[in-house]
Ligand SMILES: CC(C)[C@H](C(=O)O)[C@@H](O)C(=O)O
């Protein structure tokens with residue numbers, strides 16, 4: 001019945017309730033069944049208010065899970081309360097919605113609390129072949145497991161909760177083939193930042209972006225999540241990787257994972273979750289992994305980035321359509337063309353976010369920090385991606401390494417990734433950050449963000465300026 005299909009199309013076909021326009025291929029309008037969703041206190045309130053007003057129930061409450069992550073405090077001694085009454089109102093309304101609509105919610109003090117996109121994989125709740133839609137753009141993270149994940153707006157959240165379906169437009173297909181292997185000291189964050197720089201912040205707009213190739217296969221699951229998470233920063237609506245044995249072993253044994261026997265049974269079905277030979281992609285890019293070096297952003301869009309050995313670009317040397325944005329970005333960032341990136345001093349260092357605050361990320365940074373100190377005048381903090389990750393890190397003694405180096409060991413939440421709580425840059429402060437967005441004001445009004453990997457943040461914290469982590473020559477194999 002079908003010809004050669006992409007992984008994306010296979011999953012969409014399996015979830016198509018009905019076509020709405022009889023179309024085929026990209027642009028087809030259809031009604032899509034959604035397997036699971038995650039809710040947060042920031043984007044879900046109006047959806048629940050809408051349900052209340054219409055007198056509707058949630059169709060399948062057990063297909064949803066709520067986590068407080070965006071506005072909560074990350075103070076080590078936090079309570080369930082925050083000072084900001086608006087934020088407290090969101091937290092309280094969220095809890096009430098969970099009760100009234102029968103949805104399980106992890107509140108701030110729940111030991112499973114954390115950033116939603118860290119919590120779901122932590123739980124083993126993200127499975128190959130699922131469709132997961134949620135009120136947050138970084139829902140693309142789940143593509144690392146071969147699950148179609150995408151962000152939706154508030155009215156769509158309401159529709160999803162009421163019906164377990166969404167009207168959907170089938171995306172175009174794009175593939176990024178990453179050949180060869182990453183060099184020592186180069187991470188998944190560098191890979192995805194290099195891709196974003198190459199194709200631009202809208203380079204994958206309107207596409208489901210599948211990652212394939214030796215370099216992707218060689219990555220562990222958490223590194224794959226970093227890539228799928230940040231794929232939205234080049235406009236991808238969906239990111240995907242074919243699930244393999246690494247994905248299955250990551251899932252197995254987690255609190256909400258299917259039993260080992262069920263995973264065994266599912267293996268046959270999951271192994272078909274691959275793009276068929278000859279399937280059509282509207283766009284393909286090929287990257288050589290060996291060419292990638294540690295990346296840092298210099299501007300106010302994730303594609304305004306360069307390798308750490310480069311200098312701040314002169315806007316006049318860029319493509320004409322990029323010049324004005326670059327000039328504006330350099331003015332905002334307080335940077336002069338020609339300045340070596342490694343000469344840029346920092347005030348703050350932040351390791352956190354759903355991109356780069358999983359256990360392996362904390363290990364990477366701790367490896368750099370062991371036996372070293374954060375430079376004087378740099379305030380450094382780490383907010384583990386989830387409370388579970390925080391405990392796991394403590395069990396390994398990583399907290400001691402961070403604290404001894406001069407980092408604040410915080411609780412979990414979105415934190416300085418978007419500064420909706422007390423974790424905010426002062427105007428003009430410059431931050432080396434393991435997050436995903438460097439937009440103006442993202443980390444605080446007039447704050448300046450440089451995106452990079454967690455190991456690179458650790459190196460910047462130690463030197464007091466942006467730095468090549470490889471120059472610390474401590475990267476054990
Ligand atoms: C608050 C939310 C709507 C937003 C998103 O959708 O991504 C946030 O998580 C972000 O990272 O900017």
Ligand code: SF4
Nearest residue numbers: 115353354414417418
């Ligand atoms: S950690 Fe950052 S990117 Fe992730 S959901 Fe929170 S605000 Fe969004």
